[in-house]
Amino acid sequence: MAKHIVSTVAEIPPGTRKLVEVAGRSIGVFNIGGEFFALRNRCPHQGAALCTGQLGSAVTSPGPGRYEVDRAGEILRCPWHGWEYDVRTGQSWFDPKGVRVKAYETAVAPGSALVPPATGLLPGPYVAETFAVSIEEDYVLVEV
Amino acid sequence: MVDCDIHNHLTEDAVSKYLPKKWRDYDRQFGRRMTPGDFYPKATPMASRTDAWPPGGGPPGSDLAFLRKQLLDAWPIEVGILNTLISVRNQFRDYDAALATAANACQVAEWLAPEPRLRASLLVPYEDAALAVAEIRRHAGDRRFVQVLIPSRTSEPLGQRKYWPIFAAAAESGLPIGIHFGGWSGGHPISGAGWPTYYLEYHTGMIQTFQAHLISLVCEGVFEEFPGLKIVFIEGGLAWIAPLLWRLDRSWRQLKAENPNLRRAPSEYVRGHFWLTTQPIEEPPEPSQFAGMISGLGMDDRLLFSTDYPHWDFDNPDSALSSFPGPSLRQKVRRDNARALYRLD
Numbered sequence: 001m002a003k004h005i006v007s008t009v010a011e012i013p014p015g016t017r018k019l020v021e022v023a024g025r026s027i028g029v030f031n032i033g034g035e036f037f038a039l040r041n042r043c044p045h046q047g048a049a050l051c052t053g054q055l056g057s058a059v060t061s062p063g064p065g066r067y068e069v070d071r072a073g074e075i076l077r078c079p080w081h082g083w084e085y086d087v088r089t090g091q092s093w094f095d096p097k098g099v100r101v102k103a104y105e106t107a108v109a110p111g112s113a114l115v116p117p118a119t120g121l122l123p124g125p126y127v128a129e130t131f132a133v134s135i136e137e138d139y140v141l142v143e144v
Numbered sequence: 145m146v147d148c149d150i151h152n153h154l155t156e157d158a159v160s161k162y163l164p165k166k167w168r169d170y171d172r173q174f175g176r177r178m179t180p181g182d183f184y185p186k187a188t189p190m191a192s193r194t195d196a197w198p199p200g201g202g203p204p205g206s207d208l209a210f211l212r213k214q215l216l217d218a219w220p221i222e223v224g225i226l227n228t229l230i231s232v233r234n235q236f237r238d239y240d241a242a243l244a245t246a247a248n249a250c251q252v253a254e255w256l257a258p259e260p261r262l263r264a265s266l267l268v269p270y271e272d273a274a275l276a277v278a279e280i281r282r283h284a285g286d287r288r289f290v291q292v293l294i295p296s297r298t299s300e301p302l303g304q305r306k307y308w309p310i311f312a313a314a315a316e317s318g319l320p321i322g323i324h325f326g327g328w329s330g331g332h333p334i335s336g337a338g339w340p341t342y343y344l345e346y347h348t349g350m351i352q353t354f355q356a357h358l359i360s361l362v363c364e365g366v367f368e369e370f371p372g373l374k375i376v377f378i379e380g381g382l383a384w385i386a387p388l389l390w391r392l393d394r395s396w397r398q399l400k401a402e403n404p405n406l407r408r409a410p411s412e413y414v415r416g417h418f419w420l421t422t423q424p425i426e427e428p429p430e431p432s433q434f435a436g437m438i439s440g441l442g443m444d445d446r447l448l449f450s451t452d453y454p455h456w457d458f459d460n461p462d463s464a465l466s467s468f469p470g471p472s473l474r475q476k477v478r479r480d481n482a483r484a485l486y487r488l489d
Contacts, residue, residue, distance in 0.1 A: 046460040052195055079194040080458055082187055 001143050009108060009138040012036070015073055019051060023144045027051070027104060030087050032074055037087050038142045039076070040102040048080040050101060056084075058093060105143035114139055145461060146482035147224040148421045149324070149378050149450035150215065150262075153190075153205035154230050154250055162246035162253075167239060176234055176243075184346040188456045196454030204454040208259060215453045216261055219461050222479070223488050226255060226264040227293055227324050227378060233271060235330070240269035244279050248289070256288045263486065265293035265322050271330075273309040280313040290486040291320040291376060295327025296353040297334065303357070303364030311370050320374035320419065320485065323357060325350050347457075354380035355388060358414065362392070365405035367413045374485065376419040379452060383426040386440035389414060415443055419485055421450035422477060423459040425467055435469040447477045448485065 006020040012031040019041060020027050026041035028051025041051040058071040075093055076085045084093035090103030160171055188194055190203050196214065198207035205211060216224060228251065232244040244267040251264045266289040268276035276292075283289050292314045300306065302323070314321050333339040335349050354377050367373060389411040396403075396410050406413075420443065428434050438444070449465060452458050461478075468474045482488065 046458075046463045048193075048460070049195065054194060077194075080456065080460075082456065 003107065003141040003143050005114060005139050006038075006142050007140045009140055012140065015055075017051060017055075020142070022142055025144065027142060027144070029106065029140060029142060030055075030076075032087060036106040036108065036140050038104040038106050039085070039087065039090050040104075042101075043078045043080065043083060044099055044101060045078065045081060045083050048078050050076065050078050050085070053077045053079045055087070058086075107141040107143070108138055109141055111137050111139060145219060145221050145478050146449065146486075146488065147215070147219075147221050147451050147453070147461075148376075148448040148482050149423060149452050150211070150224045150226050151205050151453065151455060152208075152211065152226045152228050152251070152255055153203050154228050154247055155202065155206055158206075158250050158254065159230065159243065159246050162249040163242055167242040167246070170239060176231065184343045186343060186456070191456055192454045193456055193458055208255060211453070212259070215451065216259075221261065223482070223486075224262050225290060225482075225486070226251065226262055227322065228264070228267065229295075229324070229326060230267070231328065232267050232269050233295070233328055233330075237269055237272040237275060241272070241275040241279065243267075244269050244276075245282070248279070248283065252286075252288065263288055263290045263488070265289070265291050265324075266319070268292055268294075268310065270294045270307070270310060271299055273306060276310045277313040280310070280317060280319070284317050287487070289319070290488075291322040293322050293324060296323050296325055296350060296357065296380065297327035297329040298357075299330045301356050301360030301364075303360030303362070303366050305364070308366070308369065311366060311373050315370045315372040315374075318372075318487075320376050322376040322378050323354070323380070325379035350379075351381045351384055355384065358385075358388065358418070359392065359410075361417075362410045362413045363403060363406065365403075367417050368405055368407065373417060374419065375417055376421065376448070376485070378421045378450065379423060380420065381424075381426065382420055382422065382441060382447070383428075383437050385414070385420070386437065386442070415446075418443070419446045419448055419481070421448045422464060423450040423452045424457045425459050425464045427467075431467070434467050438469065438473070444473055444476060445481055445484075447473075448482045449477050449479075 004022045006029055007018050012018045012029060014031050014033055017028050017030045020029055028039050028041050030037045039051055041049050043050040054077050055073050056075050056077055057069045058075050060068045074087050076087050085101050086093055090101040092099035160168055163171060192204035196204035198210040200207060230247055232240045234240050247267050255262055256264055266283055268279045270276050280292060334346055336352055340349060392410040465474055465478055468477050
């Protein structure tokens with residue numbers, strides 16, 4: 001397991017996401033109210049690009065005719081068959097015991113902590129593609 | 145691989161270009177009377193995968209270049225069969241006939257001519273057999289149309305004699321009748337017990353329409369009258385068929401005197417005249433139950449792979465085909481059965 005730098009914090013405002021490639025895997029990094037979560041971009045059902053799906057709410061019913069809505073923006077719906085997952089954990093919403101998407105640990109670190117000779121970090125695509133880590137910014141890390 | 149159920153979307157503007165002036169004016173002034181099949185709000189806009197909207201605009205399935213990219217080139221699809229779902233069931237039969245003719249011309253010019261991998265189902269105004277037969281005759285010999293399309297929610301069970309001229313013309317032209325999920329009945333509910341509430345009930349309950357047609361086609365003696373007729377159930381499911389045939393055969397043995405037209409067991413007519421597409425593939429909790437279902441069905445040579453692209457209940461070929469036990473059956477489902485049925489050579 002290694003931590004990969006995948007984005008600046010500023011690049012993923014609350015309520016948005018970024019798709020990144022880390023160690024050969026497509027991963028969706030989501031910002032929910034300032035917290036970051038990372039999920040494998042593949043639905044375990046039939047393989048759709050899960051992290052391109054819509055974010056919605058959890059709707060539950062304590063009994064017929066009664067509805068409750070919460071967790072706004074925290075439930076991810078697969079773009080194909082609508083299977084729903086909890087962005088925070090990768091657990092499916094409809095069958096929490098049976099279906100799960102791989103969720104990765106995330107962290108935020110200031111650039112000053114990431115520039116060499118910081119240890120235990122692998123440069124992610126963000127660094128490789130374009131520009132070096134700047135010490136003035138905060139970065140999102142994903143552990144894969 | 146052959147994909148036996150692809151939905152290209154013909155927009156109203158696209159079809160309108162191919163209408164004669166009289167009907168184009170009618171189309172503009174009065175419009176189409178209803179949007180059949182849409183009485184239940186679908187799971188997603190246009191009942192489509194949310195990633196299937198073409199980047200250049202237009203509804204899912206309306207852009208050939210994007211359909212190529214997202215489907216035909218994404219898997220090794222040699223032939224894809226288009227089942228366009230525009231309604232030719234507006235109650236005004238002459239208008240329905242004009243729409244069917246225009247839509248078929250549109251398919252030839254904008255889909256079949258530019259993309260040789262594609263074939264299409266022929267739209268016909270199926271509630272008026274004489275007009276439907278005229279449309280079948282108009283395209284006789286054009287091998288790019290591989291079957292005649294009828295949606296599963298018809299006004300009457302399809303074994304009724306009002307539909308027989310369509311069967312006669314199709315059999316004469318060597319075209320199967322493809323019966324596809326959807327359509328508008330003209331009033332009666334999708335369930336045998338009235339109108340359900342949810343799309344979930346509609347989507348699952350659609351198999352009741354296929355059951356009604358299967359029983360009707362067999363019991364009315366359609367296959368005695370048209371021994372060359374082939375029926376394809378598209379998006380009708382597989383798992384319910386074997387138990388229904390067990391029940392039908394048992395009742396037939398007891399009730400033969402009521403219907404002496406039937407000279408063979410109902411299951412023999414079904415296994416001799418029916419083909420079945422796979423999507424949406426049933427997903428039993430125990431995979432071995434799927435293999436048991438296929439074995440009970442006994443129609444290995446009649447199963448046709450389909451994706452239903454771009455609809456929300458699309459089956460991915462990689463995962464759906466792996467449900468079928470054994471490489472030999474998978475090859476039949478994936479390719480060989482469709483090539484034989486539709487004479488794709």
